[in-house]
Amino acid sequence: MFDGLKILLVDDDPAVRRAVAQTLELAGLAVDVFTTAEEALPHIAVGFRGIVLSDVRLPGMDGVQLLRRVQAVDAAIPVVLITAHGDIAMAVHAMRGGAYDFVEKPFTPERIVEAATRALEKRALSLEVSRLREQVADRRGIDSTLLGPSSVMEALRRQVRSLAATSADVMLIGETGTGKELVARCLHEHSPRRARHFVALNCGGLPDTLVESELFGHEAGAFTSAARRRVGKIEHAHGGTLLLDEIESMPMAVQVKLLRVLQERRLERLGSNEQVPVDVRVVAAAKSDLKAEAELRRFRPDLYYRLNVAVLHLPPLRERREDIPLLFEHFSMQAAARHGREPGPTPAALLQRLAAHDWPGNVRELRNVAERHVLGLGGDVLGLETARPAASLAQQINQIEKALIEQALRQHRGRASAACEALGVSRTAFYEKMARLGITIDGFRLSPSDTPPGHPSP
Template sequence: MTLTRILVADDEESMRWVLSKALKRKGFTVDLADDGRQALALIQENSYDLAILDIKMPGMSGLDLLDRIREMKSDLLVVIMTAEASMKNAVEAMKRGAYDYITKPFDLDVIDAIVEKVGRAREIAGQVSLLKQELKEHYQVEKNIIGNSAAMQSIYKTIGKVADSDITILIQGESGTGKEMVARAIHFNSGRLGKPFVAINCAAIPRDLLESELFGSERGAFTGASERKQGKFEQANQGTIFLDEIGDMPLDLQAKILRVLQEHEVTRVGGTQSIAVNVRIVAATNQELQERVRQREFREDLYYRLNVVPITLAPLRERRDDIPELVRYFLDRTCTELSIPPKQLTPEAMALLSRHSWPGNVRELENTIKRAVILSNDPMLTEADFDGLQPEGEETAMTPQDASLEAIVEAKLRSCLTGIEKLDKSDIHAKVLQQVERPLIRFILEKTRWNQVKAADILGINRNTLRKKIHDLEIELKRG
């Protein structure tokens, strides 16, 4: 970014003349002001690349003018001139946001060097600004998180509301729903764009190594620690740290995460010195943290500090309307990455994909599309290319950790109620409810050691209602 227009403000006419002549000889357009107020008026009317201001001027000092410039034109670089070579002036000028300062009298070579340095700084700033814009465009929510369902529209709105703040976010959802993608969208649409985004999976790192990964370690802190190591929090300074699967974090480390949230500092393993960090925390989990809090496996105080703004991602089976758009997105992206001609799906293949329950969510869908594209030589993918998927009406094998309770119940009902037209429809609702309600109440009673008052409170029903259900459902009571 080349410098073109410079403002010089000084109450000494001789200084204005010398600087104007020297700068114009270099090809710059130069405007002159003999006091701070005139300089402010020129800045309000024109666009400048650099302002060279005397520190002492009538009406408004150079430092006061610098404050006004910072308020209205933060990208204008300012050099302060002072006849007093005191540390106080230098410190005050830099503290208020001056790019540099020079002491009178000075050689014109000094001005040449400063102008050249300012030119390089503006060029770098322009490149950084362009890079930030490219990053922001690359990570625009609508480009990277696919879906127009009501559930996804709600997510987009939340991201838009919270991105520019430094508020702590807790993203919840099953594995494969895109929690890290949402975390990245929050970071790259925030004021921390251009700063580090550091992700760490708390469940993937052995327990005894997780602390040093998060907080760093000093040399000799443990066997194999041959040198000082920065932790993820230090690496993410000024940026965002994404703590994935935080529900699996050991309790002792949870206390240290809470300290980071409260004190904004970390201590390396084996160290004694606190290190200040300015980091935004975005956490994610596929677990029910409230349940883990009740089981005393997750700190309640940390849960409430993380859960300032909760974002819950719906599983793919609950937003099936998004599946065709996701399929086309992954299909186009895979073909582009592999440098092969575009492929399409038959309507029957798309219908099969839309009916599948996708226990692995978006990640499973993406891998399924990749596999089909790689293995098929045809430009049109058919049902045969997705041989592993089950058609509608058949129970899909799911494990409890892969699917929600609702999905498991739905799959079981599909299996049990095959041939529904032959069933007695007069009591099917009551029978199904009994079979779901009986194990639920029995489970809660067992957890509360058969204390009916506590069980009723957990279930959210009246104690007399619970007593009636125990009788009607023929639940055998045991002593706690």
């Protein structure tokens, strides 16, 4: 009836719990049962697909306190309270405070099913409205943030849209300047967590002695300079998203503690024995291949495999040259608005130089070039000699062809037949272009069957 939606039933009376669960299941509803509110709470997160059905009288945290905790996580989750006759006044007060409904004991099976069904209908409607809003926001936001008409950028936007609605941890791999923090912010801002904090921490920008305190926080007196309690980045990101940039530089000792937090979703501040529950999505960003780092024992393999849930590879700018004109115009308009200038036309000679440049600094470098252009720094915007002549059209075509062929060979691990198919050229033409452009087979690991005629097998 309600695919993917479930009821969290909380009641400490075994007989009542069993009877209510059976009644709901016979009505075709999915039910998870719990004895206490404390047991149920870890299963409730932002965007939870279901409702809570709880007795008011519970050991420890009662039903009204559970209601408040659920509302703090996601106010759109309906909570139905089960009350004894003497608790009706309390239930009415709770409804004024946000409870969806209450069911008075003793109740008929029809009454409990009717209350649960209406609450599930409300939850299904609110989730659908949220989904539609996110789709509309995605079309405006992600497409206008992760710019570029290239196929690799279109694929990246699809992946970000797909992952944003989930709570899965994400790993971003890309060179410096490819926009890893921008992608992390897109994942956060187009997710159900967007109302909570987005917290970014550069692991390579902190001394080893401070990383642990920054991540986990500390109690007063935990070390010499700890004058008062400090909430760490993970705890501050509760309910939201934590970006760990340059995670490959995190000290090994801290990696062990981070792994435990990711597994248990609980942390201990330095100097404390109290465990603090945390609900956080972790986005780990790295410049290097973390799998290779793990194999070389420069990064903990167990942490790598814990983070290796969803991996997004951000392409360097030299591998998506068709995006350069659009990005340059976008950055030029931003710079013109920032400096109060009119964005002038981009000379053809400058576009030629942009297309031919290798972009070691990637998108970040292109943004700086656009700003220098708007500031009127002339032909030196690329930081090259102003007297250097622009490449001819034939030279530009050769440079682009060479970049595309090398990219295809890298993507297909040196398999020339697959690279030919991807580029839509015959093998004869492909090998002729390789020879003309000075592309060698060294380093691409071609298989013997892919070796061009007249070349020895590698």
